Amino acid sequence: GAVVSxxxxxxxxxxxxxxxxxxxxxxxxxxxxxxxxxxxxxxxMLMATSNEGSKATYEQGVEKDKFxxxxxxxxxxxxxxxxxxxxxxxxxxxxxxxxxxNEQFFGPGTRLTVL
Amino acid sequence: TQLxxxxxxFLSIQEGENLTVYCNSSSVFSSLQWxxxxxxxxxxxxxxxxxxxxxxxxKRLTFQFGDARxxxxxxxxxxxxxxxxxxxxxxxxxxxxxxxxxxxxxxILTVHP
Numbered sequence: 166g167a168v169v170s171x172x173x174x175x176x177x178x179x180x181x182x183x184x185x186x187x188x189x190x191x192x193x194x195x196x197x198x199x200x201x202x203x204x205x206x207x208x209x210m211l212m213a214t215s216n217e218g219s220k221a222t223y224e225q226g227v228e229k230d231k232f233x234x235x236x237x238x239x240x241x242x243x244x245x246x247x248x249x250x251x252x253x254x255x256x257x258x259x260x261x262x263x264x265x266x267n268e269q270f271f272g273p274g275t276r277l278t279v280l
Numbered sequence: 281t282q283l284x285x286x287x288x289x290f291l292s293i294q295e296g297e298n299l300t301v302y303c304n305s306s307s308v309f310s311s312l313q314w315x316x317x318x319x320x321x322x323x324x325x326x327x328x329x330x331x332x333x334x335x336x337x338x339k340r341l342t343f344q345f346g347d348a349r350x351x352x353x354x355x356x357x358x359x360x361x362x363x364x365x366x367x368x369x370x371x372x373x374x375x376x377x378x379x380x381x382x383x384x385x386x387x388i389l390t391v392h393p
């Protein structure tokens with residue numbers, strides 16, 4: 166149980182284009198999902214908290230107009246990187262909160278490369 | 281802002297050795313999770329500790345939550361090459377930060393055969 170999927174697993178795009186990443190909870194409903202960014206050999210950096218049916222809450226320094234988050238259902242959250250630039254290249258990971266102790270279950274991540 | 285100091289950041293040991301990873305904070309957490317992550321994959325939850333002083337064992341891994349719920353440790357006995365990976369501790373809080381996790385900096389463990 167508590168399986169989270171992400172799609173795509175990797176994407177290469179040209180500078181200036183937009184990229185959408187999907188995060189799905191497969192066997193449970195998640196009112197709250199989280200989006201993280203991770204640089205090589207470093208810990209996770211929380212970007213935003215995605216709440217079903219309401220606006221996402223962004224961490225300080227994260228541009229909400231650049232990283233659009235939509236959580237339209239209890240099993241799906243999407244992150245759209247708009248007008249991507251090479252500095253947006255990173256490993257993006259989502260998670261879904263499940264259980265009584267605020268445990269988060271993570272997706273397999275999406276490797277974004279912007280040329 | 282809550283901080284979770286994780287140490288050491290890097291650990292390179294031989295197969296069969298024991299090791300301990302520490303996570304310390306001045307903040308109290310309602311629960312603390314340990315994750316293991318392999319390159320190119322998402323973190324996998326290993327254990328959740330909730331009660332102060334709690335000890336949980338997962339085969340050769342022993343997790344402990346401090347009495348005051350501010351610190352935790354992960355001890356691996358007789359490490360194996362398959363234990364290699366990034367280990368992350370993460371503390372959960374209530375209040376306005378409900379649901380969010382505070383992550384430690386991570387420990388990159390390499391176990392050599």
